[in-house]
Amino acid sequence: MRRIWRLLLYVRPYALYSVASVALMAVVGAMAAFRVLLVKPIFDNVLSPDAYTHDVLVFPHVPLLGRPLNLHFLVPSPLHNAWTVVAYALVVSALVKSVCDYVGTYLVNYAGFGMITDLRNDLYNAVLRRSVGFFQKHTTGTLLSTLINDIERVQTAMSSVLGEFLQQIFTLIFMIGVAIFYGGKLAWVLLLFVPVVISSARRIGRRVRQTTRKGQDKLAEIQNIIHETITGNRIVKAFGMELWEMNRFRRAARRLFSANLRSVSVQAISSPLMDGLGSVAIALLLLLGRDRIKSGSMTIGSFISFLIAVFTLYDPVRKFALFYNSFQQALGASEEIFKFMDAQDDVQEKKRAFVLKEFKEEIRFEDVGFAYESDGEVKQVLRGINLNVRPGEVIAFVGPSGAGKSSLVNLIPRFFDVNEGRILLDGHDLRDVTIASLRQQIGKVTQETVLFNDTVRNNIAYGQPDVPMSKVEEAARMALAHEFILNMPDGYNTMVGEKGTRLSGGERQRLAIARAILKNAPILILDEATSALDMESEQYVQAALANLMQGRTVFVIAHRLSTVRRASRIAVIEGGRITEMGTHDELMQHSGTYRRLYNMQFSEDDVVPASSSESALTVGLEGIA
Numbered sequence: 206m207r208r209i210w211r212l213l214l215y216v217r218p219y220a221l222y223s224v225a226s227v228a229l230m231a232v233v234g235a236m237a238a239f240r241v242l243l244v245k246p247i248f249d250n251v252l253s254p255d256a257y258t259h260d261v262l263v264f265p266h267v268p269l270l271g272r273p274l275n276l277h278f279l280v281p282s283p284l285h286n287a288w289t290v291v292a293y294a295l296v297v298s299a300l301v302k303s304v305c306d307y308v309g310t311y312l313v314n315y316a317g318f319g320m321i322t323d324l325r326n327d328l329y330n331a332v333l334r335r336s337v338g339f340f341q342k343h344t345t346g347t348l349l350s351t352l353i354n355d356i357e358r359v360q361t362a363m364s365s366v367l368g369e370f371l372q373q374i375f376t377l378i379f380m381i382g383v384a385i386f387y388g389g390k391l392a393w394v395l396l397l398f399v400p401v402v403i404s405s406a407r408r409i410g411r412r413v414r415q416t417t418r419k420g421q422d423k424l425a426e427i428q429n430i431i432h433e434t435i436t437g438n439r440i441v442k443a444f445g446m447e448l449w450e451m452n453r454f455r456r457a458a459r460r461l462f463s464a465n466l467r468s469v470s471v472q473a474i475s476s477p478l479m480d481g482l483g484s485v486a487i488a489l490l491l492l493l494g495r496d497r498i499k500s501g502s503m504t505i506g507s508f509i510s511f512l513i514a515v516f517t518l519y520d521p522v523r524k525f526a527l528f529y530n531s532f533q534q535a536l537g538a539s540e541e542i543f544k545f546m547d548a549q550d551d552v553q554e555k556k557r558a559f560v561l562k563e564f565k566e567e568i569r570f571e572d573v574g575f576a577y578e579s580d581g582e583v584k585q586v587l588r589g590i591n592l593n594v595r596p597g598e599v600i601a602f603v604g605p606s607g608a609g610k611s612s613l614v615n616l617i618p619r620f621f622d623v624n625e626g627r628i629l630l631d632g633h634d635l636r637d638v639t640i641a642s643l644r645q646q647i648g649k650v651t652q653e654t655v656l657f658n659d660t661v662r663n664n665i666a667y668g669q670p671d672v673p674m675s676k677v678e679e680a681a682r683m684a685l686a687h688e689f690i691l692n693m694p695d696g697y698n699t700m701v702g703e704k705g706t707r708l709s710g711g712e713r714q715r716l717a718i719a720r721a722i723l724k725n726a727p728i729l730i731l732d733e734a735t736s737a738l739d740m741e742s743e744q745y746v747q748a749a750l751a752n753l754m755q756g757r758t759v760f761v762i763a764h765r766l767s768t769v770r771r772a773s774r775i776a777v778i779e780g781g782r783i784t785e786m787g788t789h790d791e792l793m794q795h796s797g798t799y800r801r802l803y804n805m806q807f808s809e810d811d812v813v814p815a816s817s818s819e820s821a822l823t824v825g826l827e828g829i830a
């Protein structure tokens with residue numbers, strides 16, 4: 206029930222359109238009923254040879270008027286005869302019905318699509334702002350499926366289905382009026398069927414909701430596979446896994462097929478069930494109607510009118526099961542939508558968070574501990590981290606794989622929050638400042654370069670769309686990217702392709718470095734890639750990085766000798782703790798982990814000449830804000 210209210214809240218801004226469409230649909234229903242009312246005069250006056258053709262009494266006892274209603278007034282008196290009056294009424298009612306139907310359908314769809322657009326925007330906004338942990342918990346396919354498929358289910362229910370529902374419900378109401386008006390007691394026979402129709406529709410609806418949810422989950426599974434194998438297409442090819450992936454896809458597609466069929470097998474029961482019930486009702490009415498016509502308590506015209514009303518009633522009743530199914534599906538889908546919208550973030554901004562000023566004095570880690578929590582399991586990865594960093598320092602983190610280096614640097618932009626101790630920036634706990642102002646101070650360099658399918662210019666100016674072109678070019682020059690950009694077909698307006706696939710690895714990295722230079726954040730986080738580019742590209746990337754690092758406070762996860770040598774201090778991380786700290790020379794004097802790691806990991810860099818060992822640093826870079 207709560208979900209229905211929540212969905213209705215989205216309709217509120219379109220209330221006027223909705224009310225107008227409801228009114229218009231009511232007119233459509235009334236006109237449909239009016240046309241059925243005309244059947245009696247057609248049979249009893251227009252077509253009957255002995256009827257008095259000047260008098261077209263349609264409604265002998267109109268309840269609200271308290272007197273008979275003659276349709277004569279519809280046409281000028283010289284044209285008074287049964288045919289003209291009925292023909293006029295038929296044409297005008299059709300015209301009014303069509304116009305109201307068209308405008309009403311348009312308005313209800315306007316409201317439906319409007320609310321769905323708002324709902325989709327809200328969902329996307331909620332997903333986009335979720336913390337990093339959220340994206341680790343939910344697969345891309347599931348998120349895509351909710352943003353596209355679940356929203357579509359709600360959209361169908363709230364636009365086209367709702368439009369038709371409104372039309373049918375008014376048709377139903379007015380047709381019941383006509384059936385009672387002409388059928389009298391005969392109409393009450395229909396009441397016998399109401400409980401059967403409602404209870405079966407409810408039962409079917411519940412099953413439909415469950416089966417549809419399962420179908421949506423299977424669709425999400427397929428989207429996941431598609432996403433993984435398209436983005437990771439090169440790896441699939443390199444490992445010759447096409448057949449394996451195809452089989453995985455086939456199995457998932459089969460599961461979707463079965464889930465969809467289960468859903469259809471439940472849904473498809475409604476129509477035949479209603480057909481069956483309808484036929485029984487009509488057969489019964491024919492039997493009773495025949496006796497009433499024989500006894501003279503009903504004319505053929507009114508019985509046919511009554512029967513047409515019942516037939517017309519039958520259509521909305523039959524469709525109600527489908528509407529109910531569609532609304533149930535939408536409710537099932539909205540469950541997923543609201544689940545993502547309501548997900549509690551691990552990283553939250555305080556209500557009274559303040560804007561952080563530009564970093565000046567110190568970043569301090571005080572007894573910092575951090576744990577990942579997944580599926581109820583808590584995994585402590587950092588303990589008792591104490592560290593003071595002054596502006597302009599370059600701190601290199603080294604240590605065995607899985608020691609916690611990435612986790613540590615991820616705490617600085619609050620991708621995750623500490624669960625012990627605190628991190629202070631110029632004396633302010635990171636949890637007390639606004640996330641945006643914190644991230645504005647930080648540029649982050651990752652192993653994987655993130656570029657968007659946009660122009661070179663827009664990729665460099667990401668986050669600052671209005672920055673002047675001269676600044677973009679200046680950043681590109683400092684990142685040693687200007688030359689190669691000018692050599693591209695459209696220069697700065699060249700599209701880089703999805704994830705920058707139209708560029709070489711080194712070019713992608715230099716574009717990303719240019720982006721960070723333009724962002725000009727005082728704190729920089731670098732996560733060095735372990736794979737190398739060719740020597741020339743490396744040298745360019747290295748020089749670009751040197752430009753970027755200049756004058757900034759840098760935290761770098763180091764895999765290269767050049768980096769550890771350049772660092773002001775090196776922190777060795779082991780088992781989630783800092784076990785050694787000092788300059789390269791200081792640490793080499795102890796026979797500790799650093800020296801062992803150095804001999805294992807970095808010593809082969811020694812054989813490379815100094816300039817090219819510098820260039821062995823390969824990183825991708827991305828700004829954060």
Ligand SMILES: Nc1ncnc2c1ncn2[C@@H]1O[C@H](COP(=O)(O)OP(=O)(O)OP(=O)(O)O)[C@@H](O)[C@H]1O
Pocket residue numbers: 341577578579584586604605606607608609610611612613
């Ligand atoms: N999202 C996560 N959920 C649960 N555990 C995680 C998550 N991310 C990392 N871990 C675990 O935390 C530990 C530290 O990982 P982290 O990535 O910080 O190590 P690292 O020192 O950067 O390793 P590497 O040098 O190999 O990148 C590892 O044991 C890893 O398995």
